[in-house]
Amino acid sequence: MSINFEKVWIIVPAYREASVIGAVLDSLAATKYQIVVVDDCSPDTTAEIAERSRAHVCRHCINLGQGAAIQTGIDYALSNGAEALVTFDADGQHSAADIPALLEGLDKHKADVALGSRFTTGGAAHNMGGARRTLLKLATLMTRLSTGLNISDTHNGLRALRAEAARKIRITQNRMAHASEILSLVAQHKLKFVEVPVHISYTDYSTSKGQRASNSFNIIWDSITGMLRR
Amino acid sequence: MKLIQPALLIISMLALLAYLRFFRSVLVDRLLALFIFALQVLAITFPEATNRFAQSFGVGRGADLLFYLFASGSVFVYVLLYGKLLSTEAKVTQIARTLAIRDARKGN
Ligand SMILES: Nc1nc2c(ncn2[C@@H]2O[C@H](COP(=O)(O)OP(=O)(O)OP(=O)(O)O)[C@@H](O)[C@H]2O)c(=O)[nH]1
Numbered sequence: 336m337s338i339n340f341e342k343v344w345i346i347v348p349a350y351r352e353a354s355v356i357g358a359v360l361d362s363l364a365a366t367k368y369q370i371v372v373v374d375d376c377s378p379d380t381t382a383e384i385a386e387r388s389r390a391h392v393c394r395h396c397i398n399l400g401q402g403a404a405i406q407t408g409i410d411y412a413l414s415n416g417a418e419a420l421v422t423f424d425a426d427g428q429h430s431a432a433d434i435p436a437l438l439e440g441l442d443k444h445k446a447d448v449a450l451g452s453r454f455t456t457g458g459a460a461h462n463m464g465g466a467r468r469t470l471l472k473l474a475t476l477m478t479r480l481s482t483g484l485n486i487s488d489t490h491n492g493l494r495a496l497r498a499e500a501a502r503k504i505r506i507t508q509n510r511m512a513h514a515s516e517i518l519s520l521v522a523q524h525k526l527k528f529v530e531v532p533v534h535i536s537y538t539d540y541s542t543s544k545g546q547r548a549s550n551s552f553n554i555i556w557d558s559i560t561g562m563l564r565r
Numbered sequence: 566m567k568l569i570q571p572a573l574l575i576i577s578m579l580a581l582l583a584y585l586r587f588f589r590s591v592l593v594d595r596l597l598a599l600f601i602f603a604l605q606v607l608a609i610t611f612p613e614a615t616n617r618f619a620q621s622f623g624v625g626r627g628a629d630l631l632f633y634l635f636a637s638g639s640v641f642v643y644v645l646l647y648g649k650l651l652s653t654e655a656k657v658t659q660i661a662r663t664l665a666i667r668d669a670r671k672g673n
């Protein structure tokens with residue numbers, strides 16, 4: 336069963352990305368896929384710029400975080416007949432050219448989930464700092480231990496899911512702990528996954544706006560207290 | 566009588582009145598509040614009695630025993646409130662999500 340590209344939805348969570356989201360959406364608009372931008376109550380013109388592209392735009396009326404925005408995008412895409420969903424950052428770090436390989440990963444291996452990896456052979460992280468590399472490797476180690484999944488890059492926001500898999504994955508981690516939450520749900524539901532090499536670029540913009548290392552503590556805290564809810 | 570005693574009595578009294586006036590609660594809770602108030606009055610008027618009570622638990626002073634109970638009780642309250650916070654956050658998220666999807670706009 337091969338995937339109908341017109342029923343592939345790209346989910347773009349965005350917060351304060353006015354200076355780059357126009358270019359990101361231009362690169363996505365050149366494809367056949369459907370696009371939904373979830374603006375998380377950005378104080379800048381992120382949403383207005385997104386509305387100038389052919390993307391669908393959902394706006395949170397309060398800032399909830401990237402995890403919450405992705406779940407909103409998943410709900411929207413599923414209710415619009417999505418067959419496959421791709422999560423894609425708005426900050427210019429992901430490349431639209433990697434999407435076909437992710438979808439092919441779903442198709443060829445009959446996988447439920449295709450996970451982008453910058454650390455597997457063929458993947459790359461352009462201009463990534465050494466400290467970020469170390470931190471990501473540590474986070475990968477921790478998530479491998481907690482989920483039991485053999486994955487080389489657990490905190491990669493570029494991934495593809497089949498609709499049936501997306502229905503099983505309900506993100507309750509509103510902020511950044513959703514990345515490992517998704518993987519524990521993959522493990523819990525015994526979803527079949529493949530890793531696909533992808534290219535992540537680090538620019539001065541993405542680095543200055545991206546996550547600070549100190550946020551790791553918040554992520555760990557959210558993950559632990561998240562267990563209170565289950 | 567030390568100055569602190571009437572001051573504490575007034576505070577306890579106000580707390581009780583505020584509770585009865587502003588918190589809608591079941592009869593058991595109101596009776597419990599009255600009972601706690603009675604204990605407060607006793608402890609404030611006869612401080613030595615609380616010391617003897619504490620010493621029967623191996624704690625030096627009544628004030629220390631109260632402090633230990635307060636400290637362990639507040640951990641409990643903290644966990645309860647945090648759970649409440651998490652579930653409120655989940656509800657707020659669902660509202661914002663429903664609105665965002667309902668009002669979605671399609672660009673050109
Ligand atoms: N909806 C929403 N999206 C956010 C929020 N914070 C960040 N994002 C988006 O999530 C994506 C990734 O955010 P980053 O902060 O760069 O996180 P990251 O890419 O995992 O980490 P870095 O390696 O530091 O770049 C971008 O598209 C952001 O616009 C937020 O509070 N709400």
Ligand SMILES: [Mg+2]
Binds near residue numbers: 428545
């Ligand atoms: Mg980023």
